Amino acid sequence: MLHIDLADHARHGSSRVHRLDPRVKVIATLLFILTASLLPSGAWLSFVFLFLATLVVASQTGLGITYALRRSFVALPFALAAITLPFTVPGPAIAQFGPLTLSADGTIRFLSLLIKSWLSVQIALMMTATTAFADLLWALRELRVPRPLISIVSFMYRYMFVLADESLRLTRARASRSAAGAGRTGGGLIWRGKVAGGLVGNLALRAFERSERVYNAMLARGFQGELKTLTPPALTDTDRNTLVGWVTFLAMVGLMGFIF
Amino acid sequence: MPFDHRSAPVESQLSDKEIVMRHFIDLYLHIPDGFLSTPIALVGWVIMVVLVAAALRQTRGQLGDKQVPLMGVLAAFIFAAQAINFPVAGGTSGHLLGGTLAAIILGPWAAVLIMTSVVAVQAFIFQDGGLLALGFNVVNMGILTAFTGHLTYQLLKRLLGEGRISVLIAGAVGAWLSVMVGAVATAIELALSGASPLGVALPAMAGVHILIGLGEALITVGALAFIYATRRDLLNIGEAAPGKAGAGWVAVGLGIALAAAVFSPLASGDPDGLNRVAADLGFDGRALDPVYEIFSGYSIPFITEGNVSKIVAVGVGTFVVFGIAFFAARLQKRASA
Numbered sequence: 194m195l196h197i198d199l200a201d202h203a204r205h206g207s208s209r210v211h212r213l214d215p216r217v218k219v220i221a222t223l224l225f226i227l228t229a230s231l232l233p234s235g236a237w238l239s240f241v242f243l244f245l246a247t248l249v250v251a252s253q254t255g256l257g258i259t260y261a262l263r264r265s266f267v268a269l270p271f272a273l274a275a276i277t278l279p280f281t282v283p284g285p286a287i288a289q290f291g292p293l294t295l296s297a298d299g300t301i302r303f304l305s306l307l308i309k310s311w312l313s314v315q316i317a318l319m320m321t322a323t324t325a326f327a328d329l330l331w332a333l334r335e336l337r338v339p340r341p342l343i344s345i346v347s348f349m350y351r352y353m354f355v356l357a358d359e360s361l362r363l364t365r366a367r368a369s370r371s372a373a374g375a376g377r378t379g380g381g382l383i384w385r386g387k388v389a390g391g392l393v394g395n396l397a398l399r400a401f402e403r404s405e406r407v408y409n410a411m412l413a414r415g416f417q418g419e420l421k422t423l424t425p426p427a428l429t430d431t432d433r434n435t436l437v438g439w440v441t442f443l444a445m446v447g448l449m450g451f452i453f
Numbered sequence: 454m455p456f457d458h459r460s461a462p463v464e465s466q467l468s469d470k471e472i473v474m475r476h477f478i479d480l481y482l483h484i485p486d487g488f489l490s491t492p493i494a495l496v497g498w499v500i501m502v503v504l505v506a507a508a509l510r511q512t513r514g515q516l517g518d519k520q521v522p523l524m525g526v527l528a529a530f531i532f533a534a535q536a537i538n539f540p541v542a543g544g545t546s547g548h549l550l551g552g553t554l555a556a557i558i559l560g561p562w563a564a565v566l567i568m569t570s571v572v573a574v575q576a577f578i579f580q581d582g583g584l585l586a587l588g589f590n591v592v593n594m595g596i597l598t599a600f601t602g603h604l605t606y607q608l609l610k611r612l613l614g615e616g617r618i619s620v621l622i623a624g625a626v627g628a629w630l631s632v633m634v635g636a637v638a639t640a641i642e643l644a645l646s647g648a649s650p651l652g653v654a655l656p657a658m659a660g661v662h663i664l665i666g667l668g669e670a671l672i673t674v675g676a677l678a679f680i681y682a683t684r685r686d687l688l689n690i691g692e693a694a695p696g697k698a699g700a701g702w703v704a705v706g707l708g709i710a711l712a713a714a715v716f717s718p719l720a721s722g723d724p725d726g727l728n729r730v731a732a733d734l735g736f737d738g739r740a741l742d743p744v745y746e747i748f749s750g751y752s753i754p755f756i757t758e759g760n761v762s763k764i765v766a767v768g769v770g771t772f773v774v775f776g777i778a779f780f781a782a783r784l785q786k787r788a789s790a
Contacts, residue, residue, distance in 0.1 A: 202578050226585045230491045267580055268485035274643055275488065277653045306648060310487030310583075317486070317580055329577060341509050341520060346570045348525020349532065353574070356526075356533035364537060383671065389539035390675010393549060396537070397558065397676060398684055400530035408522040417518065428782075437778045444774035448767045 203325045208255035210323045214432040215332035216425075221439045222320040226313045228443040234305040236450035240312070243446055247315045254323050261315040261322070268314045269307070278303040326350055335425050352403070359399055363392045482550075482594050482635055483575065486583030490646040497588025497642070504596050504703065505569050511562040524563060528570035531555060535571075539672075549672045550635070552598025553606070553628040557677065558687055561603040561703075568595030593638045598631035600703060605630050617681055620688065621674050628673035629666040636662035 205211075210218070225243070232239050251258045284298025324332075327347070334343040367388065380388070428436075489497070512520050531551040538548035551571070556564035572591045575581035582590040605627035613619035640658040644651035680687055 223584060226486050226583065227491070230486065230489075230494065230585055264580075268487070268583075271483075271485050271488065274654065274657075275648045277649060281650045281653070302647070306487055308487075310485045313486035313583060313585070314580055317584055321578055321580070326578060339506065339509055341513065342505065342566070342569070344521040345524045345528060345566060346574060348521055349528040349570050349574060352526045352529035353532050356529045357536060360533040360537050385539040386668065386671030387675040387678070389537055389548075390672040390677075391679045392537050392675075393534045393554070393672055394676035394679025394683075396534055397530055397554070397680060398687075400526050400533075401558075401684075401687065404523045404526035407526060408519050411522060433782045437775065437782055440778040441771060441775040445767060445771045448770040452767060 202321050204256055204322045205325075206255050206323065208253060208323070210250060210254045210319070212431075213323075213435060214426075214428055215324050215328040216335055217428065217432045217436050218320050218324055219329065219332045219336060221436060222316050224440060224443055225316045228447050229309045229312050231447060232305075232309065232450040234302040236305070236453075238453060239446045239450035240305075240308050242442075242449070243312050246442065246446075247312060247319070250316070250319055254319055256319075256322055261318040264318055265311055265315045268310045271310070272307055275303055275306055278306070331425075352400075352407075355403075356396065356400055360392070360396055363396060367392060482590070482639055483572075483582035484586040484590055484593075484639065484642070486585050488583075488646065488648045489586050489589060489642060490648075491585070493642060493646045494585045494588060497586070497590075497592055499588070501569070501588040501591045501596070504565060505591070507703075508562040508565040508569075512566055515560075515563070524566050524570070527555065527559065527563075528567045528574075531567055531571050532574065534676075537672075539668075548668065550594060550598060550632060550669055552595060552635075553602025553624070553631045553669070554673050554676055556599040556603040557606050557624060557627070557673075558680070561599045564599035564603070565596050568599060571595070589639075589642050593635040593642075597634050597638055597707060600707060601634045602627040602631040617678075620681055621677055624677045625670040625674045629670040632662050632666035632669045633659065636665075 225246070229243060247261065248258060251261055254260065279295050279299040280293045282296055282299030282302055284296035286294045287297045287300065288295040321329075327350075330343050330347050330350075334340060512524065516523060531549075531554075534549050534551055534554075536548070552564055552568050555567045559567070569591050572582065572594050573587060576584055576587050576590065606623045609623035609626055610619055613622060636658040637655065640649075640651065640654035643649045643654050648654075677688070
């Protein structure tokens, strides 16, 4: 069983959000997450405005308002890491569970943290869903991420699915040569780990040899160490106005959070 | 658009519930956005940018124009290898993080690039780990694991001598230790951000990862045994990788930073919440001294008047930002025209 979801997470479409310049989308997403991160604990009004903003964006993506909402709980398991906050942050007590005291300040900080995380995941999900990965990489390159790194990641993206298929074939082969009953697995834990390790080693060699073949094929086609790309199109007025509006909105939400 | 390799739209075959469950399994080191305070997250970005730039320079010198295809395909390999799992107990399964394996095969700097690509793709496509938190996610899962694994492996191999057993033992210890270092670093970052007291986060993260690290060690050993039996020559590439002296200094620096981060909250002597819990639970005698906050409660001191001045402040601030954004956009337009 593969535990990675190998579907392309970009949903094709021609909505207003899809048509925005990928650079604008990347910057807007990062600024939104930065704003959420900077807000103090308990800035409920600002959180509400940010949530409304995610709803407005969602309604413009053409994917349905609940698209990001339904998937936005992916970060929640991590809340376990902060679960002790309500009990450890000093503050007026609001409830008593046996020997543990629930403090108001701790609870506020815990809830704020969850909300920030939840809002950030939603906006990131919508960016991913409305931008093809190639466009995302292109935007990151235009935003001065080093070119070799972008080239490496774009290569990774091409071969990720090929190698995931290889690992599927390897695990299917393992499954077909091993007998297993319902809920029962054979062999000791160490043996199972060693078998999985063998598959990984096998996959490593296949990947290594594939990279040699790929490199030779690239050389044969005249590769000189640099991937050729086109010059970027200028931002349209829509892109520009959207960005200005978005930045202004976020600044307002941020100021509200600090002042009220 | 310049890259023309869009894959056909494939609808996800996993239900939403399965996607959420996947994140339960992968809970461990991917910090989502919101859990790190902004200053801490930015520190992570700075460390990542500096070390990834160094890694790009080092591997460029080592590999030349082979850098892109080799690093790219091997990053895809680590991504796919993380999908190969084996049942452990109670429905949980062990699988690979991969930093140590990559560092043993290709040297620490190449491993930094490979793991950075993997973690970045997980954040941007799969929302495994946040974007603002990406800096420290790369540091924890890529940079720290690569250098810890590499140095432990080299040191143990020098102590144990040549041979299959020494390679396997060195790989196992390196893999286990690299996961532990990543987990401890994650706990420290969460504590510095005020998301979890160090006295809770450290034992919890370290405790869970003692076991996860064993899984990592098992798979790394299995992979090394396979490569040792079939392509022993590959295991020498990492040792021949240049920039090893530089790697030593980076590791020393990261080690000092880690130690300082662990001891500074302990030394701060700030009485705090965990002590209260400890007292509540009756074991305050042996409590550590954890919650360490850089920004405890934001306040803007000079604003103390009524709501009117607040509204005016919001209005003025918004207007100023709008103006700056608008003129920045105009300037950019003129420059690109």
